Amino acid sequence: QVQLVESGGGLAQPGGSLRLSCAASGFTFSSYAMSWARQAPGKGLEWVSAIYSDGSETAYADSVKGRFTISRDNAKNTVYLQMNSLKPEDTAVYYCSIDGLGYWGQGTQVTVSS
Numbered sequence: 001q002v003q004l005v006e007s008g009g010g011l012a013q014p015g016g017s018l019r020l021s022c023a024a025s026g027f028t029f030s031s032y033a034m035s036w037a038r039q040a041p042g043k044g045l046e047w048v049s050a051i052y053s054d055g056s057e058t059a060y061a062d063s064v065k066g067r068f069t070i071s072r073d074n075a076k077n078t079v080y081l082q083m084n085s086l087k088p089e090d091t092a093v094y095y096c097s098i099d100g101l102g103y104w105g106q107g108t109q110v111t112v113s114s
Helices: none
Strands: 003-006 008-014 018-025 033-040 045-051 058-060 068-073 076-084 092-099 108-112
Touching: 003 092, 018 033, 018 092, 018 108, 033 068, 033 076, 045 076, 045 092, 058 068, 058 092, 076 092
Parallel strands: 008 108
Antiparallel strands: 003 018, 018 076, 033 045, 033 092, 045 058, 068 076, 092 108
8 A cells, every 4th residue: 555656756957856656555654754855877776865754864875965955744655855056867766665664655857958
């Protein structure tokens, strides 16, 4: 019954912004930390960001620190990734996951043109 559905990806110009969403269902969302990861062409899965169950703590990969912001709305069972100052190297499929359970969504494509 666990379901994670990412959305919000698309095409952006360098320096532009996108906001990704991950709608969750089938588990007690407010009890779990959530993460975002991405996979660029020719590379493995790269962890991007994580957020504690109540949103009180966040963490970021050095590659996105200062540009991306993770947040969550437990009333809506949704986690977000606000991406600003986008770079071509941010091009990847972005996935959300439930920390500790090994569940991942289907991903949403982000493309940043050069």
